[in-house]
Amino acid sequence: MVFPVGGQQLFVGEGDFSLTRSLFEHHSLPKDAIISCFSEDLTEEAAENAEYLSSAGISVITGVDATCLEKHPDISRHTFDYIIFNFPHTGHKMKIQLCRTLLRNFLCSASSLLTAQGQVWVTLCAGQGGTAGEVAPRAWSDSWQLTAQAAAAGLLLRRLEPFRPELYPGYRPTGNRGRQSRTFHTGRGVIHVLVRGAPLPLDRLADRLDAGGRALLLDGAPLPLAQYWLRRLPPADDSLAALIVSRLTSAAAAVRRRLLVRHEGRLFRAEDAVFESAGDDSVYHPPAYQLDMSFWLDGGAAADESFSWARLRRALRAVLGEVLVSLSRLDEYTQPDSGRRACTVRLQYQDLSSPLSYEAARRLHVQVLPDILSHALGVQPR
Known part of the structure; x- marks a missing residue:
């Protein structure tokens, strides 16, 4: 039945x-x-x-x-x-x-x-x-x-x-x-x-930077999403986390379909950074959305020092966490006369624990993130 x-x-x-x-x-x-x-x-x-x-x-x-x-x-x-x-x-x-x-x-x-x-x-x-x-x-x-x-x-x-x-x-x-x-x-x-499900609180995402996310902006090289979350596991899981990180970074690791770690009652599948809740809290196949974003830098040497792709990636990770699946650079252009750089990136969003509609992802992308990035990195949305 x-x-x-x-x-x-x-x-x-x-x-x-x-x-x-x-x-x-x-x-x-x-x-x-x-x-x-x-x-x-x-x-x-x-x-x-x-x-x-x-x-x-x-x-x-x-x-x-x-x-x-x-x-x-x-x-x-x-x-x-x-x-x-x-x-x-x-x-x-x-x-x-x-x-x-x-x-x-x-x-x-x-x-x-x-x-x-x-x-x-x-x-x-x-x-x-x-x-x-x-x-x-x-x-x-x-x-x-x-x-x-x-x-x-x-x-x-x-x-x-x-x-x-x-x-x-x-x-x-x-x-x-x-x-x-x-x-x-x-x-x-x-x-x-x-x-x-409880929706993602879009209006409170900026608080993540003020609650400690700024330290992440300066914390070493940019991390793949799986490694970012593995770093947040409790110390008791260090040995298993270390094993997963080594598998993730190994060029010879071609198949990782059953590499799992449990954290706070949830199962984490390391190879593609998908959370699956254990038992009755399981969530399957959440929708994903790809959206492009363009922005200007201030121009000149000072802008080159204050902005980098690594800092952008870390800022987005700090604010979005698991909601950011991927970030890719599509285009970069420098104006000959002013020295201003125009950058275009593509973000893929997927919420693994809350219902994220296209409309909500669009609002996050168009209304919320630009202000956060402008405040954190000094960029100007186009």
Whole structure:
């Protein structure tokens, strides 16, 4: 059994109610669950299944828009431990942006009705989610980009489960407008379990420099992200940390897939600097964003002394910590007449413990970081 067996549950986007009927008949569906669908014009089979569930005492509601749950007069009066949407679709083929918008709007709406420990479960066809955990992964650009849509709703991907249609006798997926003739493949489908997360406090990032980050700016050569965090491990882990650092810096270390260190209840995979929480706090496949930044130096010898790429890297590490995945230099130009240098860099952001949406990453990149770098290094954003 994969689906939850207890708690207050809300199912949205049910096609013909055959899946929830199968759950009730062969597994466990709480009597106080609410089952809903978008259409008010039910097919004969959907009406039959809805009547069966209603006669068993389960609440069935039609005409429910999953993207506006907080506005529904009956549903909005409740909070839920589980909100479940199986195989969402817009009714249009080959319009992936509409699918992403549907997913984002649903997640934003659902998150407002969750209990403190509530979860959102979204089942997608193989590859649609866009995570590396798929059995049949797609390119990120060809997916629904689930983790990015979840981050916009303040949600994190906690767990992936395979959807096994053979466990639900009688379930028949419906396609456009509930039509059995327009079905889709559920084999190798994936259940994505999402939970609430605390967003990155963008307005307090500058405090990291004042709280000791300035010392980091002058602390030796720039460090790769993995080594930066390994330096922060407690002394008791020195021997293991030293082993990991030696592996990281060894040119002969070609495979490091299982090199892990535990710190404060979290597992750190050293080869690519990904944190994974231990046990029930695991977070998977957070979205990453690449953004470019250009800035001017003051010009002249004094500017060359006050600015260096190493100092820039250390400043960004001090402020962003694990959120900064990579920093690369794209271009550098010196004006012949003034001696001013223009620099362009590319930053990749990925928050490994909090939901980071593209909008938040953009705000961080455009509104927060330039002021911090101007204060710390004297550069002028372009």
